[in-house]
Amino acid sequence: MKRAALALFLLLPCAAAARAADPVESFYSGKNIQLYIGYSAGGGYDTYARALARHMGEHIPGHPNIVPQNMPGAGSLRATNYLYNIAPKDGTAIATFSRGMAMEPLLNPQATQYDARRFTWIGSISDEVSVCAFWHSTGIRTLADMKAKPFTVGGSGSGSDTDIFAIMLKNLLHLDLKLVTGYPGGNDVVLAMERGEVNGRCGWSWSSVLSRSRTMLDQKQIYVTLQLGLAKHEDLPDVPLVSDLATDPNEAAAVKLIVSRQAIARPFAAPPGIPADRRDALRAAFDATMHDPAFLEEAKRSDLEVRPKSGAEIDQLIQELYASSPAVIALARQAIKQ
Secondary structure, three states, rough: OOHHHHHHHHHHHHHHHHHHHHHHHHHHOOOOEEEOOOOOOOHHHHHHHHHHOOOHHHHHOOEEEEEEEEEEOOHHHHHHHHHHOOOOOOEEEEEEEHHHHHHHHOHHHOOOOOHHOOOEEEEOOOOOOOOEEEEHHOOOOOOOHHHHEEEEEOOOOOHHHOOOHHHHHHHHHHHEEEEEOOOHHHHHHHHHHHHHHOOOEEEEEHHHHHHHOOOHEEEEEEEEEEOOOOOOOOOOOOOOOOHHHHHHHHHHHHHHHHHHHHHHHHHEEEEEOOOOOHHHHHHHHHHHHHHOOOHHHHHHOOOOOOOOEEEEHHHHHHHOOOOOOHHHHHHHHHHOOO
């Protein structure tokens, strides 16, 4: 027993040295990670990002602080380009931006300065359905109303759900709609709807409706008319799904390509080329946060859906989408062309 105790005593400094020599822990200890949010404060992306920032650092070796910073502009294209081209590639910068940014180089290549396949994808907090919803005084309460009446919807810039989905509906379903774009974020579009500047919003995440605008829904100030996603949300069994409206196979495939962004509804990424061990640490920390009781309790209090996808799953999805046939890609591009 004495020999065993002595051996254990001699091993303790080695174990401590091994922990101290952990390069990821050594790198992150005492550091901040900047989390760039591609939209203004108060919207869904901002709410999700700040919730993640309060918990994820506890799961990263060295326990760095994660500091949120809003960087709105062009439907989050500004933050996306910044992350890819300018942000430090050492693991101290991450960002969240429109889920559509992953497909933007495919659908609108001239407007982008990045290759979505090269981002270091960390994970997505949720996959979800977006909706079209209209202010009660407009008289638009159903898809039939959308087809029968002209209307305006608000948008937040090229590549954002609000813009892409509105243009797709105009071109594919031939709806008489006008897109008023340039708002800094989704919350600003909702305020514009309340002020009467626009009639509604298409590309409004259902989770954001529940977490940020539940009172409007409960008091029937807004009406949900259409779902934009790959499958219906269980909360909305009687609201039509946009993919059900496409009859031609190529048209249906193009719609799927456009709305597949919903599978990575709340994405987080780091720049290309960060060291592999830090990439793995960030991905592992994200996955651990998705099962962290404290994070899940906060998400529940805020009505935030948590149905996560890992960074590896996002990589796989993006590779599949970029393998779409030229005919489907061309049709999808045409469908979102203003």
